[in-house]
Amino acid sequence: DAAQRIEVLRGPFFALYGNSSGGVIALTTRIDGGPLLPAAGLAVGSFGTWRAVASLGGGTGDVAFAVDGTAFSTDGYRSHSAATRDLVNAAARIDGGASGTWRVGLNTLSMPDVQDPLGLTREQWRSDPRQASPLALAFDTRKSTQQDQAGVQWTKALDADWDASATAWVGRRSVEQFQAIPVAAQAAATSPGGVIDFGRDYGGLDARLQGNFPAWTLTFGLAWEQLNEQRFGYENFVRNNGQTILGVRGGLRRDERNRVASLDPYLQGEWRLGERWRLLAGARASTVSFESNDRYFANGDDSGSTRYRAITPTLGVVYRFSSSGSVYASYGRGFETPTLNEVAYRADGSTGLNGDIDPARSDNVEVGLKSALGSGAVATLALFSVSTRDEIVVLANSGGRSAFGNAGATSRRGAEASIDWRLAPQWSFFAAATALQARFDEGFLTCAAAPCPAPSVPVAAGNRLPAVPAWSGLAELRWRPGWADWQLQWRVQSKLYVDDRNSQAAPGYGVLNLSVARSFVIGGAEARAFLRVNNALDKDHVGAVIVNEANGRYFEPAAERNWLAGVDLRF
Secondary structure: OOEEEEEEEEOOOOOOOOOOOOEEEEEEEOOOOEEEEEEEEEEEEOOOEEEEEEEEEEEEOOEEEEEEEEEEEEOOOOOOOOEEEEEEEEEEEEEOHHHOEEEEEEEEEEEEEEEOOOOEOHHHHHHOOOOOOHHHHHHOOEEEEEEEEEEEEEEEEOOOOEEEEEEEEEEEEEEEEEOOOOHHHHOOOOOOOOEEEEEEEEEEEEEEEEEEOOOEEEEEEEEEEEEEEEEEEEOOEEEEOOEEEEOOOOOEEEEEEEEEEEEEEEEEEEEEEOOOEEEEEEEEEEEEEEEEEEOOOEOEOOOEEEEEEEEEEEEEEEEEEEOOEEEEEEEEEEEEOOOOOOOOOOOOOOOOOOOOOOOEEEEEEEEEEEEEEEOOEEEEEEEEEEEEEOOEEEEEEEOOEEEEEEOOOEEEEEEEEEEEEEEEOOEEEEEEEEEEEEEEOOOEEEOOOOOOOOOOEEEOOOOEOOOOOOEEEEEEEEEOOOOOEEEEEEEEEOOEEOOOOOOOEEOOEEEEEEEEEEEEEEOOEEEEEEEEEEOOOOOOOEEEEOOOEOOOOOEEEOOOOEEEEEEEEEO
8 A cells, every 4th residue: 555666577686686586576665745645445345354544645845754554354264264464654755965865664564363274185175165174273373473674775876977875674573373283293302392483683784886877887786684583482282280271382392593694795787789789787696694593402402504605697688679669588597595484494303493405596597578569559478497406395394384405406487478458448458378387307305294304205307396387367358438447357377286296286277356446536535436356256266285284284275256345535
């Protein structure tokens, strides 16, 4: 609700946006000057769902601000899936004249006691997709998240050619999660328990200098980030007078202090060769370090550290063959380190960081075309290939814990196409489709269940990557007769394999969505009322899968036919 614009950048942009970005989605907060303008909205829908939003923005002179708040609640489609989410986002822009322009942002997110129904087996899904796993009810599986963040961005023109900018941010994220870990499974001395409790303090700085010349644009930058985590593990039960009470915090089983830090100098250049050609090149040198200090010595000291380094180059070319058409080609070498979540657990069930994971390294190539076709149509086509070594995969997934490791080589090759066509003044049509062959090029060993002291289950070369559809598509037909805005949307997706062995798959599906909206003026306010019906044909389908779930509970059913209606007001 607070976004002014959303920019989507295609292809590998490793130099400016991290060491392994396959694309960038950039959102900019709306900050408008002028008189104070309040806005509000309310929506209600199926499954006890409601959402309320409110905002206020404006400003005078050199200062403008915007505050947006959202409250959301739902009982959930499935049993034991209720959730609430409260979000407040505040931003301000200050024109400091000779000192530059400043943007300040504050936001807070609260999601207390979000229930988790867990995945279902195929038989459970077929018999009753709305049910929760019996273990979810027994252990009252749930998760609470709180995140607060503050940031500031500074930009200044140093002279006619050079600009400087810097962005700094700090934040804290805390999570408490109650999992369905059986009591007997926690008997092992190395078990970290069934309750996750951590707090993370993080911050960073990204500073860059950019020179703009008639034929060149040069960017030099330095990015630094650091994260400090206090991680605890507790038993998810207590014993009282001979009875075992589940789903409550019990004895301490884990106490760690974890730290992650990264330092990345980078540079990128753009060379404009006349009106038609542009060349882009860049490089980023990444150093990422992990350190863990174990403070729970009941089963030994599991402290450790590891460090990853790489230089990732990028190269691109764009040729504009007309005023409304261009072709491009890009190459980037990716360097994907494991995340702190991916090194948090070991497949064998022992405590301490999983320092055996190597970073994944990839070669990314993309070529594409974007052109106007006449008659109000714009078409795009992209062909891409990603070849990865040491792919980071899920070895075991049980009770909410995912243990990761490395596979051999993988590849992702595919094509994407879209068309945006204004059929007539009142009619428009949009369609997009993706075909993707994502597979393991080399066989490797994975785990059948957790804990897993040594992977022993073979995964054959040629298997499809789990949770990645071979094809997907979307088509939208819109009719705007003036008094309303009607939309018919069709989404399709092929089957999803649930594990590396390709032993089962969630079937493909097609879903029809309908919506209508009408704008009008009421009491001096601009109003927009809407009604949306999702899954209008009431298709029974799986929305997501839990990859390599050790108990066969792979399937997370999507909702049946449902609706959402509301009104937005801008004064």
